[in-house]
Amino acid sequence: MDLKEIQNLIKFVAKSGASEVKLEMDDVKITIRTGSENDTTIVQQVPMQAAPVVQQAAPVAAAAPVAEAAAPAASEDSKYITIKSPIIGTFYRKPSPDKPVFVEVGTEIKEGDVLCVIEAMKLFNEIESEISGKIVKVLVDDSSPVEFDQPLFLVDPS
Template sequence: MLKVQEIRELIKLVDQSSIDEFVFEHEGSKIKMKKNAAETVMVASAVPHAAISAPVQAQHQAPVSAPSAVKHEAKQEEVQPEPVKETETSNLHKITSPMVGTFYASPSPDTDVYVKTGSKVSNDSIVCIVEAMKLFNEIEAEINGEIVEVLAKNGQLVEYGQPLFLVKPE
């Protein structure tokens, strides 16, 4: 089977080309992409004895970032927190996600959150966990200051570089 990066490159190439349908078969694996005006659909089916077949839709975006966002058929509610005014954020530090994964505000569901609005943090303070491929990565503040706003919700999928917290530096 192709690696994820190779599949992303294929999606990008198909998206930028004028072809409407692309089929790739190799060693019992088959990838079929069909492009409509509004979306690109990719269906991947594995070797028959593996019995895995997962249809996936790739979001149609600008050519540069087309392969980076993949949307599954089951839609999730997206809750957008109230943003801080633009003029107020100019002097704030953003703690961003270093990877794609799931945001967790606490070490386990039955414990308190690491930080909340008004919490004081230092360089080595753990502010959250981002889980990627069953690995739980502790994210540190890397700045001394006060949490002004928590931008991500517990259990939310986050992207690489997505702001998670706004911190007022000391």
């Protein structure tokens, strides 16, 4: 397991609200604990080493200012429905570079319409609308990485 995978795991655990997660694989044992002080501790032990490697990180504390900044915008957009990413990956507005975008601001959508594609582990997943309405805002730039549950679109259901 490389450092990038461990960092993604930390972010996922922090967002999930779980207080402790243990992961054991062939050569690695990882325990992630999120405490009340908004810190995350990772203990990584490899059986061949005598002492465990301990790292301290604070992804929950780093995410707090973003949530505070998003609060005023959320009150302005309260009449809109937010379509969020169901997976972690790379967001694409087009099915391929030479094709037009799936939806633009102002596009009327129906339930089941494809809104975008998210690439995860070399698989392209079409993200379909679960509601009908009109696209008010696209919240993510094309070819950008997205996290699980990250807002992608604002839709006016009326």
